[in-house]
Amino acid sequence: xxxxxxxxxxxxxxxxxxxxxxxxxxxxxxxxxxxxxxxxxxxxxxxxxxxxxxxxxxxxxxxxxxxxxxxxxxxxxxxxxxxxxxxxxxxxxxxxxxxxxxxxxxxxxxxxxxxxxxxxxxxxxxxxxxxxxxxxxxxxxxxxxxxxxxxxxxxxxxxxxxxxxxxxxxxxxxxxxxxxxxxxxxxxxxxxxxxxxxxxxxxxxxxxxxxxxxxxxxxxxxxxxxxxxxxxxxxxxxxxxxxxxxxxxxxxxxxxxxx
Amino acid sequence: xxxxxxxxxxxxxxxxxxxxxxxxxxxxxxxxxxxxxxxxxxxxxxxxxxxxxxxxxxxxxxxxxxxxxxxxxxxxxxxxxxxxxxxxxxxxxxxxxxxxxxxxxxxxxxxxxxxxxxxxxxxxxxxxxxxxxxxxxxxxxxxxxxxxxxxxxxxxxxxxxxxxxxxxxxxxxxxxxxxxxxxxxxxxxxxxxxxxxxxxxxxxxxxxxxxxxxxxxxxxxxxxxxxxxxxxxxxxxxxxxxxxxxxxxxxxxxxxxxxxxxxxxxxxxxxxxxxxxxxxxxxxxxxxxxxxxxxxxxxxxxxxxxxxxxxxxxxxxxxxxxx
Numbered sequence: 014x015x016x017x018x019x020x021x022x023x024x025x026x027x028x029x030x031x032x033x034x035x036x037x038x039x040x041x042x043x044x045x046x047x048x049x050x051x052x053x054x055x056x057x058x059x060x061x062x063x064x065x066x067x068x069x070x071x072x073x074x075x076x077x078x079x080x081x082x083x084x085x086x087x088x089x090x091x092x093x094x095x096x097x098x099x100x101x102x103x104x105x106x107x108x109x110x111x112x113x114x115x116x117x118x119x120x121x122x123x124x125x126x127x128x129x130x131x132x133x134x135x136x137x138x139x140x141x142x143x144x145x146x147x148x149x150x151x152x153x154x155x156x157x158x159x160x161x162x163x164x165x166x167x168x169x170x171x172x173x174x175x176x177x178x179x180x181x182x183x184x185x186x187x188x189x190x191x192x193x194x195x196x197x198x199x200x201x202x203x204x205x206x207x208x209x210x211x212x213x214x215x216x217x218x219x220x221x222x223x224x225x226x227x228x229x230x231x232x233x234x235x236x237x238x239x240x241x242x243x244x245x246x247x248x249x250x251x252x253x254x255x256x257x258x259x260x261x262x263x264x265x266x267x268x269x270x271x272x
Numbered sequence: 273x274x275x276x277x278x279x280x281x282x283x284x285x286x287x288x289x290x291x292x293x294x295x296x297x298x299x300x301x302x303x304x305x306x307x308x309x310x311x312x313x314x315x316x317x318x319x320x321x322x323x324x325x326x327x328x329x330x331x332x333x334x335x336x337x338x339x340x341x342x343x344x345x346x347x348x349x350x351x352x353x354x355x356x357x358x359x360x361x362x363x364x365x366x367x368x369x370x371x372x373x374x375x376x377x378x379x380x381x382x383x384x385x386x387x388x389x390x391x392x393x394x395x396x397x398x399x400x401x402x403x404x405x406x407x408x409x410x411x412x413x414x415x416x417x418x419x420x421x422x423x424x425x426x427x428x429x430x431x432x433x434x435x436x437x438x439x440x441x442x443x444x445x446x447x448x449x450x451x452x453x454x455x456x457x458x459x460x461x462x463x464x465x466x467x468x469x470x471x472x473x474x475x476x477x478x479x480x481x482x483x484x485x486x487x488x489x490x491x492x493x494x495x496x497x498x499x500x501x502x503x504x505x506x507x508x509x510x511x512x513x514x515x516x517x518x519x520x521x522x523x524x525x526x527x528x529x530x531x532x533x534x535x536x537x538x539x540x541x542x543x544x545x546x547x548x549x550x551x552x553x554x555x556x557x558x559x560x561x562x563x564x565x566x567x568x569x570x571x572x573x574x575x576x577x578x579x580x581x582x583x584x585x586x587x588x589x590x591x592x593x594x595x
Contacts, residue, residue: 018379022377029365102356106326112349112350113377268327
């Protein structure tokens, strides 16, 4: 019971913070939106799927699941940036000296970031009618599931990294090093079948690829541009989320100050 | 006999090669206000981290009301409130939202939590700002809200790590009034780290930390008493040389305290006259007064704490600028 209240309080705080900071709300939506419009319309005429593959709706539609994934990654990861400062000087120290579980701290933060990330991603789904896409109910359930799991995975990853960082600048540096390559190599921008063999191997090894493919399945039932079947996508995304949660919990259970 | 609020025995702590605490033993009886005095880097914060269960000591034991901080940290956390150097509040949340959040961490809920929040807001005179975001509050108000946060669950022991840093004198006065009221009303034991002499002066008992070792421990008056009654304090360019000359010529007991010479003759005013006759040119200034905590600190720690200057020339002992 107490664990649930702690989680609830932490989740509520994340949401309140986000809603009160209008620039964050705008920033998390504007960047992926701009990327989608610019890249999508830019390549719409020249994009050619690999032989034998049918991609309905052209590049704008092909890119869309990747943009959803980008919204998820950015919102989830950057919801944890405040952890860097709050751990070294204040707010989270108060949580650490309270008689509450360390796991609840991780779960509360992860859940907060996940709600934000999923909310933003679902907001993007309002663009679906523009694409002429009518997803099925099962498809939407799959999209929601992938959103939540990806949100948890990346908030937990962000938390684990932020917990070890002394400055937000360092956090930004690490994130740029990790986040964008993960996205570029996820099959979000190009069909993996058409890529060079070495690149293809990287895409296969990248957990984000399975989130993007899962979203593709959900939005375009029977798509041919996915890396694996929907079940495999769900399983890999779940495993990634569980692994990242475990990493974050392990991290937060270490002595608070290095000795 | 009840367990002491804090019982630290033989605690040593190392960060890699660096030894932050050396065999520190210290007791704080329940209900007291104990001041831990020391310059930055003397080990105060390390001791607080150990007491607040944020890390185990390399060696030795720390107990809070009889419970070992390493063996049962959750029980210690329940008994403990902590006010950190920087307020542990979320600036984007209102005062009340921050306190509600804190309540959730300590299993407080419903009307009981509501009443406790109202009670603390009233006690610390911040009730009218309850629904303002914390980032809009002044430093002094924020400190008081943070104190309310640390006290929400009625901890039996409150740790305060230099809580008045950055406060103006008026804000510091009202913070201290709040502490006193707390000690009287709820019998809370207070352990405060500070490097300010006038704050240490108000504590029931003071411990002096220097380079990780506890070099003195006692009530302010007892510690000052060890340095004698009214004595003569001399400022000189070359205090060591001056002391040697005085000892050679007059045979009185002297002590080198930082850059000062303390001389304890039977009749200080009369002695001062003959001293000026003999060594007037070596003496920059002379004062007759009772020892201050700063003197105590200098004797035990060998260096000056970061104390405000300018009051040491007052005759007859400690003046207290900010009370």
